[in-house]
Amino acid sequence: MKNILKILIIVLIFTSSLNSAENKTKLLEPNWTFDGFFGKFDRASLQRGYQVYKEVCASCHSMSYLSYRNLGEKGGPEFTKQEVKAIASQYEIQDGPNQEGEMFMRPARPSDKFVNPYPNINAARVANGGAYPPDMSVLVKARKGGADYVYSVLMGYTEDVPEGISLEEGVYYNKYMIGNKIKMPKPINDGSVEYTDGTQATEEQISKDVVAFLTWAAEPHLEERKKTGFKAVVYLLILTILGFVIKRKIWLRIEPKV
Amino acid sequence: MSEYSNKKNEEFSPVHTNKVGGSPYTGVIGWIDNRLPIFRIFKHEYLDFQVPKTLNYFWSFGGILMICLIFLIITGLALGMHYKPSADEAFNSVEKIMRDVNFGWLIRYAHMNLASFFFIAVYLHIFRSLYYGSYKEPRQLMWLLGITIFFLMIATAFLGYTLPWGQMSYWGATVITNLFSAIPLVGEGIVTWLWGDYSVGDAALNRFYVLHWLIAFLIVGIVVFHVIALHIVGSNNPSGIEPKDTRDTVSFSPFTTSKDLVGMLVFILIFVAVMMFAPNYLGHPDNYIPANPMVTPAHIVPEWYFLPFYAILRAIPDKLMGVIAMVSSIAILGLLPWLDFSKVRSSVFRPIWKQCVFLFVLDFFLLMYVGAMPAEGIYLVLGRIGTIYWFAFFIILAPLVSIYEKPLPMPQSINEYMDWKKKGKIKTFNFTG
Ligand code: HEM
Numbered sequence: 001m002k003n004i005l006k007i008l009i010i011v012l013i014f015t016s017s018l019n020s021a022e023n024k025t026k027l028l029e030p031n032w033t034f035d036g037f038f039g040k041f042d043r044a045s046l047q048r049g050y051q052v053y054k055e056v057c058a059s060c061h062s063m064s065y066l067s068y069r070n071l072g073e074k075g076g077p078e079f080t081k082q083e084v085k086a087i088a089s090q091y092e093i094q095d096g097p098n099q100e101g102e103m104f105m106r107p108a109r110p111s112d113k114f115v116n117p118y119p120n121i122n123a124a125r126v127a128n129g130g131a132y133p134p135d136m137s138v139l140v141k142a143r144k145g146g147a148d149y150v151y152s153v154l155m156g157y158t159e160d161v162p163e164g165i166s167l168e169e170g171v172y173y174n175k176y177m178i179g180n181k182i183k184m185p186k187p188i189n190d191g192s193v194e195y196t197d198g199t200q201a202t203e204e205q206i207s208k209d210v211v212a213f214l215t216w217a218a219e220p221h222l223e224e225r226k227k228t229g230f231k232a233v234v235y236l237l238i239l240t241i242l243g244f245v246i247k248r249k250i251w252l253r254i255e256p257k258v
Numbered sequence: 259m260s261e262y263s264n265k266k267n268e269e270f271s272p273v274h275t276n277k278v279g280g281s282p283y284t285g286v287i288g289w290i291d292n293r294l295p296i297f298r299i300f301k302h303e304y305l306d307f308q309v310p311k312t313l314n315y316f317w318s319f320g321g322i323l324m325i326c327l328i329f330l331i332i333t334g335l336a337l338g339m340h341y342k343p344s345a346d347e348a349f350n351s352v353e354k355i356m357r358d359v360n361f362g363w364l365i366r367y368a369h370m371n372l373a374s375f376f377f378i379a380v381y382l383h384i385f386r387s388l389y390y391g392s393y394k395e396p397r398q399l400m401w402l403l404g405i406t407i408f409f410l411m412i413a414t415a416f417l418g419y420t421l422p423w424g425q426m427s428y429w430g431a432t433v434i435t436n437l438f439s440a441i442p443l444v445g446e447g448i449v450t451w452l453w454g455d456y457s458v459g460d461a462a463l464n465r466f467y468v469l470h471w472l473i474a475f476l477i478v479g480i481v482v483f484h485v486i487a488l489h490i491v492g493s494n495n496p497s498g499i500e501p502k503d504t505r506d507t508v509s510f511s512p513f514t515t516s517k518d519l520v521g522m523l524v525f526i527l528i529f530v531a532v533m534m535f536a537p538n539y540l541g542h543p544d545n546y547i548p549a550n551p552m553v554t555p556a557h558i559v560p561e562w563y564f565l566p567f568y569a570i571l572r573a574i575p576d577k578l579m580g581v582i583a584m585v586s587s588i589a590i591l592g593l594l595p596w597l598d599f600s601k602v603r604s605s606v607f608r609p610i611w612k613q614c615v616f617l618f619v620l621d622f623f624l625l626m627y628v629g630a631m632p633a634e635g636i637y638l639v640l641g642r643i644g645t646i647y648w649f650a651f652f653i654i655l656a657p658l659v660s661i662y663e664k665p666l667p668m669p670q671s672i673n674e675y676m677d678w679k680k681k682g683k684i685k686t687f688n689f690t691g
Pocket of ligand 1: 324591
């Protein structure tokens with residue numbers, strides 16, 4: 001009987017390893033500050049990440065669930081009030097109708113949502129060779145592998161395309177993208193942005209910063225969650241031990257012991 | 259009628275509610291209790307109630323399920339105040355809950371993960387009943403009520419998963435509702451009727467929301483029956499031997515309560531750790547992509563707790579037969595009290611049946627694994643083997659083992675059982691605590 005169990009377990013493990021073997025390349029896994037039990041965002045990195053998003057990605061990708069005010073909120077990039085106001089006012093949004101029944105343009109306020117680069121999805125498609133640059137608000141949570149995956153895609157462009165893969169116009173080879181073909185031109189290179197805080201703007205650094213920013217955007221309460229979670233776990237652990245001790249005490253009352 | 263039903267009636271004589279008075283309490287509580295015997299009933303059923311003293315931690319899962327259910331309802335109520343059941347607004351409203359509602363992220367993650375943990379608990383609860391023969395005389399009705407609850411849980415969980423209106427919500431709903439089209443002649447009509455439209459959309463989402471609520475409260479109703487029945491037949495226990503008198507039992511409080519509390523705390527601890535540190539681990543990333551009828555996901559997979567049944571559905575080449583197999587794979591549990599007619603309850607004394615049950619558990623995990631894989635090649639073969647064992651377990655093994663198995667020698671009483679166990683004469687899980 002024990003043997004049958006063993007055989008079955010071996011079969012299970014074997015088939016599952018078969019499956020993972022045929023599965024794609026292993027993702028790059030940089031050390032994220034927001035991983036683990038004590039995970040926290042690096043403010044400076046988030047601020048740089050926003051800069052990358054704004055200067056590079058925002059020309060194609062929308063981020064429609066975020067408001068400018070979020071950039072100043074606790075647990076995020078934590079820009080100052082003035083900075084958030086200044087950021088918002090760089091954008092123009094349509095408002096109205098006014099008293100005359102006309103729509104009008106005005107500078108964005110912190111309470112406004114991030115302005116979309118395209119008026120609608122179809123316009124975004126047409127401008128990108130038929131591919132829709134997905135909204136980035138929850139992109140990190142919408143991909144298996146999360147932050148590692150997005151980082152890997154950004155770093156996964158190579159010049160030497162493997163034999164036998166033909167790329168049409170506007171399609172690029174990417175080691176980590178599902179199907180290895182992506183319609184996004186390589187967005188990040190060394191020096192794609194100019195950092196003002198003295199950080200070296202290497203390809204890795206830029207990618208790390210923007211991915212950290214995207215992770216925060218997808219999970220703006222991550223820090224609060226982990227902090228509360230840690231306290232709750234410690235508290236419950238103590239409570240559990242206490243409960244166990246009490247239970248032992250109570251059960252000692254009966255004989256024979258159970 | 260069995261010996262139990264008579265005996266129990268005498269032992270735990272029902273509270274007389276037909277005249278004023280009779281309360282063991284004084285003061286305000288006594289005054290109320292003389293007129294509305296809730297305090298007496300509570301004392302009788304939850305403080306003095308006699309429970310076998312051999313219950314191990316597997317018996318905590320009933321209470322744990324209760325806690326899950328209560329918190330699911332509380333968090334569900336809170337979500338319902340901000341959620342909008344419309345195809346255009348559902349995804350947005352969930353994101354708004356996650357971002358802008360005070361502690362919305364906590365409420366939503368709690369509800370999501372509680373659903374998963376509800377199923378973890380119910381599977382362990384069902385395993386407990388299988389292993390220790392809790393489904394047998396006189397607890398058949400409890401078992402049947404339990405399976406009814408399980409069916410309703412499946413329905414609610416499925417409906418709830420459609421609500422955030424992500425890609426998996428939408429395509430899961432499409433695939434599962436489409437199963438009804440397998441019914442001959444009227445199938446297509448039923449599907450259109452279910453959808454309230456010619457595809458899954460606004461109308462379907464709206465009614466799914468209503469039904470998700472309704473069924474949750476139906477579960478509460480059936481759980482009440484389940485618990486009332488429990489207090490008539492009493493708990494089974496690892497020995498499978500009915501308690502003879504109070505030497506075999508302890509009072510519910512403080513013994514069972516203190517032990518259940520430990521079980522619950524451990525469960526809550528694990529739950530909180532998962533919810534706070536890996537809240538999306540049990541979910542599917544595609545559900546963070548808004549529903550899009552024009553784009554089919556590469557693999558449409560249900561939530562993890564449906565995978566074994568999904569594997570059974572796909573193991574059968576014919577759609578209609580597949581649906582029938584899937585539904586009967588659960589319904590057949592209800593026949594077990596009559597398919598397994600061994601007089602011995604607990605697997606502790608049933609060497610062959612014990613192995614069958616272990617294999618059944620393994621089969622469950624095998625099917626779960628297969629359900630997550632594409633239905634092709636080796637997975638199809640494994641899925642079919644798993645499906646065959648699943649049904650054979652009930653239809654063939656249960657009656658055959660009942661007839662041919664020679665049970666191990668049994669102690670006469672629960673006290674003797676404990677004695678034997680201490681002397682190492684009985685091999686079982688070391689899980690008594
Ligand atoms: C919402 C889900 C459920 C809740 C809240 C619930 C609650 C409970 C509680 C509080 C008990 C007593 C404590 C215990 O023995 O663990 C119990 C016992 C029992 N439950 Fe459930 N239950 C649920 C689902 C189920 C299901 C799905 C089944 C079987 C298919 C089931 C079968 C049983 C049986 C047979 C017993 C008596 C077992 C014994 O005393 O050994 N229950 N349930």
